Amino acid sequence: MDYLFRIFLIVNLAGLEFCTCSKLRIGIVGGGIGGTSACYFLRELLKDTVDIDVYEPYEIGGRLATTQVAGLQYETGGSIIHEDNRYVRQLMQAFNLSKTHRQPDNVPNRFGLFDGAEAELLNGERNVGSDE
Numbered sequence: 457m458d459y460l461f462r463i464f465l466i467v468n469l470a471g472l473e474f475c476t477c478s479k480l481r482i483g484i485v486g487g488g489i490g491g492t493s494a495c496y497f498l499r500e501l502l503k504d505t506v507d508i509d510v511y512e513p514y515e516i517g518g519r520l521a522t523t524q525v526a527g528l529q530y531e532t533g534g535s536i537i538h539e540d541n542r543y544v545r546q547l548m549q550a551f552n553l554s555k556t557h558r559q560p561d562n563v564p565n566r567f568g569l570f571d572g573a574e575a576e577l578l579n580g581e582r583n584v585g586s587d588e
Contacts, residue, residue, distance in 0.1 A: 479505060481509065486512060488520070518533075
């Protein structure tokens, strides 16, 4: 959270003493994992002293998404989160989340690309970048 303290310090040094508003308003552009994390950490740091607006033209969550196929829920968004990312670890702890590698027994271990309507690539059935 040291970067949030720096943001807070810069904002205060930028002349907020001239502000006649009752609360500082912060705008965050982007509602993906970065924007929503920034919103969360700023709220934790500044509590109710600020109003925070998140501007996102699409769905909040960015690339993070799930899709239901044949009654099973699949991760279809950003799927790699590095274990050494301390901010992710802080979020996991704050929301009581744990890492899991569950694979249903009745589902083959396959990789694929899904465009929201159909599978584009399934586990080497079609080479990435090929015209086949």
